[in-house]
Amino acid sequence: MENDVYRGTERSVLFQYWEEIPKSKFLDVSKDILSSHPARASILRILKLGINDEIEDSKRHAMNASEIRKQLEENHSIELSQTNMYFHLEILDEAGLLIPVAQILQKRHYITYYGRSAQYLFVRDPVERLETLQRRFSQLFDLMEVIGASPDIDEMRTIPKEYHTLKRKQEESLGDWLVEHEDAIDQQGLDISEIFEVLKMVDSVNPEFVSLLDGVRRMLNL
Numbered sequence: 229m230e231n232d233v234y235r236g237t238e239r240s241v242l243f244q245y246w247e248e249i250p251k252s253k254f255l256d257v258s259k260d261i262l263s264s265h266p267a268r269a270s271i272l273r274i275l276k277l278g279i280n281d282e283i284e285d286s287k288r289h290a291m292n293a294s295e296i297r298k299q300l301e302e303n304h305s306i307e308l309s310q311t312n313m314y315f316h317l318e319i320l321d322e323a324g325l326l327i328p329v330a331q332i333l334q335k336r337h338y339i340t341y342y343g344r345s346a347q348y349l350f351v352r353d354p355v356e357r358l359e360t361l362q363r364r365f366s367q368l369f370d371l372m373e374v375i376g377a378s379p380d381i382d383e384m385r386t387i388p389k390e391y392h393t394l395k396r397k398q399e400e401s402l403g404d405w406l407v408e409h410e411d412a413i414d415q416q417g418l419d420i421s422e423i424f425e426v427l428k429m430v431d432s433v434n435p436e437f438v439s440l441l442d443g444v445r446r447m448l449n450l
Contacts, residue, residue, distance in 0.1 A: 234330040235338060239283070241330045242290040242341055246278075249327075252403050253346035254396075256354040257323045267316050270304045271296055272325060273419075275344045290329040290343040293317060317342055325349055348410070350403045350424055356395070361388040368444075377447045387440065394436055402427045 234241045262269045274296055278289040291299075297313045300306040308316070320326045327345050331338040354360075365388040372378045406413065406420055406427070413420050431437075 233328045235333075236331075237333045239332060242281075242288050242332070243284065243286060245329045245343055246289045246347070249344070250346040252348040252350065252407050254350045254352055254400060254403065255324050255345075256357060257325065257351045258355075259351070259353050261319060261323050261325075262351065265316065266304075267300060267306050267308060267312075268320055269421075270300055270306060271316060271320060272344060272349065274299045274303070275326065275342070276347070290341040292339045292341050296342070325351075348403070348407055348420060350399065351421065352399065356392075358389065358392045361392050364388075372447065377449075384444065387444065391437075391440055394440065398431055398434060398436075399428065402431060 262272075275289055275291065278287045279291060279295065279299065280286070281288045293310065293313050296317075297308055297310065300308060300313075317326070321328070321342075324345055326342050329341045329343045331340050333339075366385070369378070369381055369384055372384070373381045378384050402424060406424060410420075413423070
């Protein structure tokens with residue numbers, strides 16, 4: 229638990245937090261974090277939709293474990309013990325996908341409320357990190373050097389960094405485009421993360437990507 233998490237009786241923080249967090253965030257998270265158990269992606273969706281607060285008669289996006297557990301059972305047909313509920317919350321917290329918003333005093337006990345770390349979360353698999361790209365391309369370039377496929381191997385070795393920079397830039401542009409269309413996405417009940425994955429495939433034919441990699445392809449005579 230972070231030291232700066234609010235701890236007291238004031239419930240207004242549960243409503244204010246949603247406007248204070250980033251609109252969108254890109255995170256390097258293994259896809260196994262979300263795919264290994266259906267509860268985790270469902271928890272993030274529940275926190276995105278929010279619930280109507282009976283006391284304040286207003287929607288809030290910060291919920292305690294019992295509230296999330298109830299939403300999982302009623303709307304996603306996922307039943308968890310309280311222990312397993314906290315286990316999944318901890319996994320999402322460690323991955324940076326959710327945060328403890330506040331600890332509110334209720335009947336002599338402090339109850340922790342959780343929320344997403346950003347209104348829109350875009351997950352990027354860490355397997356595509358720069359060091360991984362450099363390692364993979366390095367082996368290809370070593371082979372090219374041996375077979376004489378490239379006249380300027382030193383110049384070719386800059387490609388992984390250029391590709392990584394371009395890919396991150398394009399992903400953020402796609403994320404911005406999705407946030408611009410959030411109203412239509414919400415109205416239709418669409419999964420923004422699924423649309424994001426499709427847009428990445430569509431964007432793979434972006435002329436900048438093609439131009440960067442086409443030289444390597446031609447040198448390999450593929």
